[in-house]
Amino acid sequence: RKEVEQDPGPFNVPEGATVAFNCTYSNSASQSFFWYRQDCRKEPKLLMSVYSSGNEDGRFTAQLNRASQYISLLIRDSKLSDSATYLCVVTLQRGGYNKLIFGAGTRLAVHP
Amino acid sequence: ETGVTQTPRHLVMGMTNKKSLKCEQHLGHNAMYWYKQSAKKPLELMFVYNFKEQTENNSVPSRFSPECPNSSHLFLHLHTLQPEDSALYLCASSQEGGWDEKLFFGSGTQLSVL
Numbered sequence: 001r002k003e004v005e006q007d008p009g010p011f012n013v014p015e016g017a018t019v020a021f022n023c024t025y026s027n028s029a030s031q032s033f034f035w036y037r038q039d040c041r042k043e044p045k046l047l048m049s050v051y052s053s054g055n056e057d058g059r060f061t062a063q064l065n066r067a068s069q070y071i072s073l074l075i076r077d078s079k080l081s082d083s084a085t086y087l088c089v090v091t092l093q094r095g096g097y098n099k100l101i102f103g104a105g106t107r108l109a110v111h112p
Numbered sequence: 113e114t115g116v117t118q119t120p121r122h123l124v125m126g127m128t129n130k131k132s133l134k135c136e137q138h139l140g141h142n143a144m145y146w147y148k149q150s151a152k153k154p155l156e157l158m159f160v161y162n163f164k165e166q167t168e169n170n171s172v173p174s175r176f177s178p179e180c181p182n183s184s185h186l187f188l189h190l191h192t193l194q195p196e197d198s199a200l201y202l203c204a205s206s207q208e209g210g211w212d213e214k215l216f217f218g219s220g221t222q223l224s225v226l
Contacts, residue, residue: 004154032213043202043217044155087155091213097143097167098213102155 004103012109017078021106023088024070032091037084078110115139118218133188135203143208144186149200193225
């Protein structure tokens, strides 16, 4: 089983739509969780951290469910500029250091 | 501008060439990383340096050789690569230590091995 699993998509949605992505992780010892965004041919950039209490930043809401070992990202009122690949990331501590494990990403395409 | 600079942006090399990728971070971070990103695959961690010491070598073939002369600079020396090594190579840095570890990536080097 992959350490971090995501639906690759693509999710094709019209502008203004609400879209949600899920990500599951296999190691219950995972400590921290993030969503990164990667535009085509560009580097990943941190979108937001994910906390047990949930985290909202404008149109974006991230949730963590430790019992079921998944995190989610909800995007409301989608914009054309939201088109990108969204990477789920979890952190494990190994050998005294934190190791970030990336999912393969979910591609979102927002159309007019 | 993320504060992490990578050069070159693109590199084409033959299997017998020797080349180096360079990364520099201006963020005062203590940890630096090399990642490999192949099409439709997750980012693969290659090497981690914390305070200039290599703390992780993720079973990377010896044809990839990292070098970290100080906390701000990281190199990846390439020698006798294979065509399957063609990928996007990303450097990243972070303020090592806390659980809330956030990575800052460079723009990457798109490598093609012929």
